[in-house]
Amino acid sequence: MFHSPVQIAARLWHGYPRSLLKMGPLESAKKIAAHKAVNEYVQNNTVIGIGSGSTVVYAVHRLAERVKEEGLNVVCISTSFQARQLILDNHLTLGDLETYPKLDCAIDGADEVDAEMNLIKGGGGCLLQEKIVASCAQQFLVIADYTKNSQKLGEQYKKGIPIEVVPMAYVPIQHRIEKTYGGTAKIRMAVAKAGPVVTDNGNFILDWHFPQDLTNWNKINEEISLIPGVVETGLFINMAEKAFFGMPDGSVKEQSSNIQKI
Incomplete structure (x- = not known):
């Protein structure tokens, strides 16, 4: 039986919110990955590092929803001016590393992730503060769309x-x-x-x-x-514990490292 592209897309996205269907595939993939990370790893009474970039926007929106719906007590540490404004605009509690030098987890995007969980970051120019915040976190999570997943660095990301x-x-x-x-x-x-x-x-x-x-x-x-x-440098080596990649079919691919932080 012949199925049109519209019918195939409807089947692939069955069960997902209509808001995702209105997005392009890349934005939908970013949102799905961000939501899964926030849903699974953010807990009550924790300190969270907030990364920079377009994918993190979806993570902060989902975090704000959970704070409102579940009454979570969460303090957010920013990695850039953009992240700071995002935290404040969503009425989340803003902290700093002077007050909270140890974070429970940090959630950030990446320009590329290879098979060994090496990252290229800094396409948005925030690599220094991103690496500082990630280094202070017990768990460093990466959220990205499927185009950021490579076997080796430079395979997908061509900007250096x-x-x-x-x-x-x-x-x-x-x-x-x-x-x-x-x-x-x-x-x-x-x-x-x-x-x-x-x-x-x-x-x-x-x-x-x-x-x-x-x-x-x-x-x-x-x-x-x-x-x-x-x-x-924008090389994040032996830092990320898990990466979430939103895929074109609406699923989320997870990739883990063997990092164990004390």
Whole structure:
């Protein structure tokens, strides 16, 4: 029996809210992944790290719904100006690391996740604060759509690995990375202003388009981090405990690591 594309889509999405059907497949996938993470991991009387980016918006909306419906007591720690405004706009309790240096979990997006749970983050320029908050969390959860899931880094994400650097040092760092590892490290230029992108911390970002034969990301991340003037890299190695990927058919693929935090 012949089924039209509309009938097939209706079957795939049977049982899902109509609001998801009105979205495009990527936005629907983001929302499903975000909701599953918040539903399964956010508990009462906890401190939650709130990441940055488009997928996290759905997580915060769902968190706000649960706080209202269930009366949860949750404190949120932001990773950027955007995340801070998102928390406040949804009437959630905003905290900081001075008051809450230990988090129960952090929920954030990613630009890419490979088969070994190595992440590229920082496409939105918030990598430093995102990594700080993630490092303080007992559980670090990644939420993303299916396009962010790769076998190896660089397979899907083609914009390079972000590296946050002190402005005066960006040229020496650029040359050193290119000479040591190959590829090209380009300063990220702003779209709506003249000149480079400036992070929330007053730094520049280099986007390193690396050779595809590189594999030892733990070693590479440590070496780049030690270059004078490098503030932080967008390589998140051995940090994420679980990733939730919203899939085109409305399901959620889960990927876990073997990380055990004390």
